[in-house]
Amino acid sequence: MTEIRTPSPRRGTNLPRMGDFNLTVILDAIRRSSGGLSRVELAQIVGLSPQTISNISRRLLDQNLIVEAGKEGSGPGKPRTILRLNPAGMYAVGVHLDPAVTTFVVLDLVGAVVRHSRINTPGASDPDGVIATVAAEIKDLVAASGVDPDKIAGLGVAAPGPINLEEGTVVDPPLLLGWDRVPLRDALAEATGLSTLVDKDVTSAAVAETWAGGPSGSGSFVFMYMGTGIGCGIVLNDEVVRGTSGNAGEIGHIIVDPDGAPCDCGLKGCVKSSCIPQVLVAQAEAAGVLDIERHPSGAPAVQESFAKLCEAAEAGNSKAGEIIDQSAVLVARAVAVVTNTLDVERVVFGGPFWTLLSQRYLDRVPQLLAENSAARQIHGVEVVGTGVGEDVGAIGAACLVLEHTLAPRAQRLLLEG
Amino acid sequence: MTEIRTPSPRRGTNLPRMGDFNLTVILDAIRRSSGGLSRVELAQIVGLSPQTISNISRRLLDQNLIVEAGKEGSGPGKPRTILRLNPAGMYAVGVHLDPAVTTFVVLDLVGAVVRHSRINTPGASDPDGVIATVAAEIKDLVAASGVDPDKIAGLGVAAPGPINLEEGTVVDPPLLLGWDRVPLRDALAEATGLSTLVDKDVTSAAVAETWAGGPSGSGSFVFMYMGTGIGCGIVLNDEVVRGTSGNAGEIGHIIVDPDGAPCDCGLKGCVKSSCIPQVLVAQAEAAGVLDIERHPSGAPAVQESFAKLCEAAEAGNSKAGEIIDQSAVLVARAVAVVTNTLDVERVVFGGPFWTLLSQRYLDRVPQLLAENSAARQIHGVEVVGTGVGEDVGAIGAACLVLEHTLAPRAQRLLLEG
DNA sequence: GTGCGGATCTCAGTCACGGATTCCCCTAAA
DNA sequence: TTTAGGGGAATCCGTGACTGAGATCCGCAC
Known part of the structure; x- marks a missing residue:
């Protein structure tokens, strides 16, 4: 060390x-x-x-x-x-492995979705079986899309962290118990015959923004990924920041509420213990806004309850609204930490749960951020919602391939070892 | 916006x-x-x-x-x-404007200090006068160093943030009241005849590490600058991260102690309100470790008191030791936020107050960081003290020039607008 | 002294960008 | 309808940086 x-x-x-x-x-x-x-x-x-x-x-x-x-x-x-x-000049396949569902897309060169599909994430602890399932789904999707296989540049896979970028492995993934250090990249490459890239879901989402997000995907920005967890993707000067092992963007333990609930890290009020959907749902249940779920709540259950909470807020339920609004305040604090550390010019929100939150967040976060920006006397920090929809994960995964093949990265200039 | x-x-x-x-x-x-x-x-x-x-x-x-x-x-x-x-192949002049003292160095190509000097930071609110003083000191220093003026590549200036990198101005500097947006770069360039660069002190320190810090200055790292305030410089893949306006590294409002003292931002337990020397000195005074200073405490007074506090800790005063150790815990939390966000492989500590803290910090921070690293299953995070001494600020300022002239930045390849 | 191995230099050769010129295409006016 | 004119794109040639093959230089070992 x-x-x-x-x-x-x-x-x-x-x-x-x-x-x-x-x-x-x-x-x-x-x-x-x-x-x-x-x-x-x-x-x-x-x-x-x-x-x-x-x-x-x-x-x-x-x-x-x-x-x-x-x-x-x-x-x-x-x-x-x-x-x-030429949209038809090149295609890429993207897969997003998420705790709840696994999403597949075929993307064309301009970043438009040619075809997509979803399956429930196979929960089996049998790596070979799961990889076979995923590979089969990819094969079907490509066939159904009618795209010339020779035009497919490769396969991108977005997974929740932590990952090992170099090895192309997912390390101890919460969704696939017992899958420690399975060589996801190599296994899928072999099973599908496509050259394969693996990356973190938040990084993929940031790449999606640079590739398919329009003007908000240029320059330097932080992509706030609102999913089962909250993470961020980082883009500085048009290049994605991945970090030493591909694990950049872990902001779950930034403290945003000194008086918040205790966290498994021993402190309290971390992002992870105070702003993620699961926690907000629990708050809502405690406040009587939502009925308490009897079943042990898996990822899909949380998703459903969270949607109900947001709908209640939209419908005018003040307690629900307060819960969401307070989460916006806390998330804004986390964002401020990141933007102050990196001095970026823009924050892009997105992810599976973003559409549910966008209205209230866009009403509140910009001002909160402006007040807490260290460089507020020099420049503002834009806050925008992503143009890429709820499939950012999968779209980003496909964009990993396009980015790797076609983006003007400085790395491309350098001779290889 | x-x-x-x-x-x-x-x-x-x-x-x-x-x-x-x-x-x-x-x-x-x-x-x-x-x-x-x-x-x-x-x-x-x-x-x-x-x-x-x-x-x-x-x-x-x-x-x-x-x-x-x-x-x-x-x-x-x-x-x-x-x-x-060839050490004598090129030289650079560096100036560090700090609240307490202003430091000047002449550096050769290998990053060795050829000559240095210090003056008390002129507190006058008369920009022209201050600039004249600094320029005169530079002229004297260069003359005394005996270096061929033609071999001097330029002048680097390190200033506390916030700054405006594009304009080369210091924005509302705490040390120079009324100096809002004075064109520091252009004024010094004219006064000295040297091509001049202005940057933040923490960024300069990080550049110093890449240029004069030996092996710990390569790859991706965070430079923790322990000065009057605490900030960080960021280097990713051998390139310094400056941010949109040059203000990256503002970590003063990361919350590290949920039960800490209130901060001017309205929250509590921020880095700024719980780990900086001024606060530790106040804690020591409250705990009876230090005599309470009667005079309104300026920057030099804090410096002196803080040195006493650290000496007391070294001498075995347990209360003093606890104060320092606790600050190490808090600083480690802030570091963890940054290293988790950026997934870097190394943390380099340095800055004016670092030598006073190094022993205790190096004993504690590595383990704290390892425990809180999101990627701990993939790679460790090195913690080292800088090889560059207490003059990092000024040395870094000079290194700005060397870096700008001679470092293989990808930017150098790109055509200009 | 001779042979050998390795580092460095000399001399073309290749290839990408740049400048000047030419070709091409469209508009506008006689 | 014809002609002049202006601007975009293509062609030819030159420059310069890297590359490959062979020559040269240098020191050790026999």
Whole structure:
């Protein structure tokens, strides 16, 4: 623990890397534009010469990643030919393993869902069986989507942490007892024949935002993932922060309520013990807003009760409203800790439970955050809801593949070991 | 606040940028090696061909940034010529503006202090006068150091936040009343004739660690800066995280003690209200460990009292020891929040008050952190004290210049707007 | 002294970007 | 309908950085 690994100096770069990188830069610019871009506009935006843009455009056209989509003549002169992403140029498959349900999607290049499906998360403690089930579902989904298999760039898997990014394993997952360090990535890669990436659900959600979230997915932001637990994905300068082992974004033990309920960590008022749905449901039951569930409450039961709580709040039940509003105050404190630590410019909320909360949260969090922002005299912190729906997990998983293949990451420039 | 700025896509790169980048990569590899490297070793490490290494080595030799330092023959064959940094190849000046004292250093290329000096921080609310004082001190220091002015790459300034990195201004600094948004960078650049960079003190300290801290300054780490306040600098994958406006690392309002003293933010038990020296001194006074200071306690007074408190703890005063130990527990909680959020592999402690605390903190923090690490099943979190001394602030300020000029930042590859 | 191995250098060769020029296409006016 | 003009895109060639093969240099071992 105290020994320091031999530092691995940054590796150099060379010509081919540079070409590939510029290709991804141009693709990225086209992707982020709303209605496509002409070659001249691209030259201005990315800073390369029109000739280079032309050459790279040709490569992209040859690869069917972009298409020439009409012309735009404004005044005299030859009209600009607009370059647009070709949605059918590439596809990716995404799987979100969640305690309650497992979601599958096939995504096209622009980040649109081509087809999706859900199954109850198999609870079996038999890894091989579960992997077989998931692989079979993927095979069916791909077949049903009618997508050319050769166009599928790979498979992304989003899992709750902790994970081991390097090994592609899920470590002691709460949903799959006895699944300690199962080589999820390699097993699924073999079972499906797709090149596979595994990442944390919150990281995947952040990647989804960068890829399919529109303008709110650029620059530096924190993605607050409101799910069974609360976690965050971090994007700084358009690059996702994963951390040493892929476990960045663990904010469950930030203390947000000094007078809150005790937490399993020995302290009290942690995010985990005061703002997650399960806790809010319990508060609501105690306050008489919800009937007390007799059955031992699994993840689906909590989901249902939480939906009822939020509906009650919307319907005007003041106690329910108070519970939600108070959770907004607490979550805002956690967000403030993260935004102050990283000095980001935007917070994006999302996740399975977000739609239930969005109204009340968007009413309250922005101001709370503004009051507690350390850099409030320099810049504001935007608060927005994600444009990506409740399937962020699975969509993000698929986006992991697209991001890995096509995003202009600095890493791409560097020579490999 | 809710409007989203038009995204600025990542810009492309070109041949000259690539060459310059590879140059910095090689320099970085040489810098990080303990005893210099041969061309063949460099080729292996950075992944470029031996020829390329030769060409770049020549450029570095021509610029006097490196020197050929002897040969290393082990067995038959031509012995390897060792390339080493030339300490005298480049210098940088650093200034640390602190509430108590302002520190000045001249640093050489290897990060060694050539000369340093201190003055009491001028408290005057007359910006022009203060800037003139600082500029004069810099001029004297450079003259006294005997360094060739042409070899000075620039001036770095470390200031307590908040700052505005883009404008190079200090925003409402606690030490200089009425100095709101004074263009510190531009004013000092004009007064000294040196190209100038301004950054936060904690960020500077983190940069110092990467440049002059040896192996603990590589990879991803958090630098805990124990000064008048407590802040942190963040380094991920060998690159410093500055945030949107340069204000990353504000951790003063992380709650670490649910039962702690009230804070000016309206909550209680924040880092700022329970672990900083001023608070510990007050605790010690209340507990009868220290005599109560009659004078209104300025920064220097706190410094003195705090030193007494730590000495008492070392001398065996149990109450004093408890106060320090408890602060270690609280600081460890704040560190855990940051390391869990970012999943870093190392925490480096440093700052003006660190030497007073190191013994007790290093005894306690590692275990506390290990217990509260979200990724503890995957990897440990190293805890080390910085090798850079109490002048981290000023040294870091100078390192800002070296880093900006010579570090292999991905940013360097990208074309400018 | 000669042979050998290894490090480094020399000399082309390849490839991506950049600049100048040319070609192409559309608008607008005669 | 024809012509002039303006702007976008393609082509040719030049520059520069990395790469590969062979030559050269250096020191040890026999």
